[in-house]
Amino acid sequence: MNSSFDYYAVTNSANLLYSIDICCVQADYACDYSDKNLFSNLCSKGCINYNKKWSCPPHSPNYRDFCAGWDKLLILYARMSLSQLLYIKNDYLKIKAANSILKSRADKFFRHISTRYGKYISTGSCRLCKPCKCKMNLPCAHPELMTYSFESIGLDVGKLVVNRFQKPLLWYKPQHLPKYTAVVCGLLTNAEITPEDLQKEYMRYIKS
DSSP states (O other): OEEEEEEEEEOSSOEEEEEEEEEEEEGGGGGGGBOHHHHHHHHHHHOTTTTTSTTSTTTSOOHHHHTTTOOEEEEEEEEEEGGGOTTOOSHHHHHHHHHHHHHHHHHHHHHHHHHHHEEEEESSSOOSSSSOGGGGTOOOSOTTTOOEETTTTTBOHHHHHHHHHSOOOOOOBTTBOOSEEEEEEEEEEOSOOOHHHHHHHHHHHSOO
């Protein structure tokens, strides 16, 4: 059960086309892609947010526990071709600009629908508070709004999107700009909502 569509982000510099694929799986299906210890270890070695955000390892839960009580997982995979950003000369800034557009729209939309339909799994670490109260050894200021990314709860997003969408995540390397950049997020839900319903909601709520 999938839905695919193209949409535009209208900026001061260009009208940028991006693609969205949405699929629906059983919530426990993603447990096959879960390895919390592996991803916690990777975070501890390579992420500046490790032990500095309540939404990140070692504080984030295991997906197997996190999905308990939820029937379905809706996954949104958004991609933007970087060839559209020729007006930005620096390749890394192209990635940064495209990611900012995709992440901000996904975050805005999923926070909106999660109030009605379920639990939002975000495109990255929680960005509600700067700095996170974790850095000051204080409790989370907004535990009811805090979100976790797929990676922080131990899911191998790369394998998940390849198997569900047949379009791999691509990574920036110096002197090598990937064809596109992408973001992945999800919604755990018990509601009778389909990928087609989510597409219609997105197009109503997010304006070009």
